[in-house]
Amino acid sequence: xxxxxxxxxxxxxxxxxxxxxxxxxxxxxxxxxxxxxxxxxxxxxxxxxxxxxxxxxxxxxxxxxxxxxxxxxx
Numbered sequence: 001x002x003x004x005x006x007x008x009x010x011x012x013x014x015x016x017x018x019x020x021x022x023x024x025x026x027x028x029x030x031x032x033x034x035x036x037x038x039x040x041x042x043x044x045x046x047x048x049x050x051x052x053x054x055x056x057x058x059x060x061x062x063x064x065x066x067x068x069x070x071x072x073x074x
């Protein structure tokens with residue numbers, strides 16, 4: 001999974017979609033991009049300290065199964 005760092009606010013995000021969600025873009029004003037607080041955008045901080053969208057039960061089950069698969073390989 002790719003992550004994204006915001007150079008303006010120094011926020012760390014779990015992916016491009018969560019990075020985009022925290023920005024208010026309006027190119028008719030100055031500054032054109034304003035960083036919003038991630039929690040105000042519905043984002044939550046994960047165990048790696050990155051902001052992302054909260055997982056539902058299906059998402060949690062998917063990532064738990066992937067972790068179990070990786071554990072079996074090592």
